[in-house]
Amino acid sequence: MKIGNRMAAIAALVPKSRCVADIGTDHAYLPTYLVTEGIAERAVAGDIHKGPYLSAIQTVKMLGLDEKISVRLGDGLAVLTPNEADVGIIAGMGGTTIAGILSARPEITNNFTLLVLQPMSTASYLRRWLVENEWEIVDEVLVTEDGIIYEIIVAQPGCSAKYQSLMYDIGPVLWAKRHPLLKEHLTLKADNIKSVLAQMQASSEAINSLKYREYQEKLAQLEDKIACL
Numbered sequence: 001m002k003i004g005n006r007m008a009a010i011a012a013l014v015p016k017s018r019c020v021a022d023i024g025t026d027h028a029y030l031p032t033y034l035v036t037e038g039i040a041e042r043a044v045a046g047d048i049h050k051g052p053y054l055s056a057i058q059t060v061k062m063l064g065l066d067e068k069i070s071v072r073l074g075d076g077l078a079v080l081t082p083n084e085a086d087v088g089i090i091a092g093m094g095g096t097t098i099a100g101i102l103s104a105r106p107e108i109t110n111n112f113t114l115l116v117l118q119p120m121s122t123a124s125y126l127r128r129w130l131v132e133n134e135w136e137i138v139d140e141v142l143v144t145e146d147g148i149i150y151e152i153i154v155a156q157p158g159c160s161a162k163y164q165s166l167m168y169d170i171g172p173v174l175w176a177k178r179h180p181l182l183k184e185h186l187t188l189k190a191d192n193i194k195s196v197l198a199q200m201q202a203s204s205e206a207i208n209s210l211k212y213r214e215y216q217e218k219l220a221q222l223e224d225k226i227a228c229l
Contacts, residue, residue: 001032001033003030004145006091009150010030011034013139014089015039016038017034017041017086017087019042019043020034020043021043021044021079022044022045022046023047023076023077023089023090024091025046025047025052026055026056026092027055027056028056036063036065040087043070044070045070045072046071046074046077050073053072076100076101077101077108078104080105082108082111087112088112088114088115089115090116090117090118091117091152093119094119095121095122095123095124095126096125098117099125099129102129103129103133110157114155115135115153116153117153123151123153123169126153127153127163127168127171131161131162131168134159134160135157136157136159136160137153137173138155138173140153140172140173140174140179141179142174142181149184149188151171153171166221169218169222170182175225183226183229193219193222197215197219
């Protein structure tokens, strides 16, 4: 089964598993790939929306995987029972949404042995949530698809180091291994901050605000890191 760069990168970070839970599964392409490739023995494909849920059912039936993949309609981790899945995958949502899903069902979250997360935004919030809730960030990857750079975060239960504030934006593992896409990724972040600062400069009140100074400081710190790459 052919999947895009983003999902292939996520799949490559999933170890051999008894059961994988893909939350927000959409068409269930990822869990069907993991099962057909022998990475996961079985999978749960969950989605809160009826349209994607029905699409997932169709995908699973078409591939004859009904006995190995359970497609479920429900909100986040509510589709699971404790200890049902050992690996949790949540991809294609904002970092705050992912953190909210993990927070809502601690009896499920705390039984995962690994989380593979792909936030579409606010990755810094998600990293901070993981560290503050006793998850150790063990790997991070950047991948491009259709001209967009995506961040993927892998975490396992454990006490993590408390990072400097900027590292939650950069990604501590991405920085440690100097990922080849990191310079481009950080340059885009810096450009976004420059754009925000330019908009704020239209208002004298905004220029004199604490938020403006915070953006200036973060931009300077990012530019220092970019210069080191």
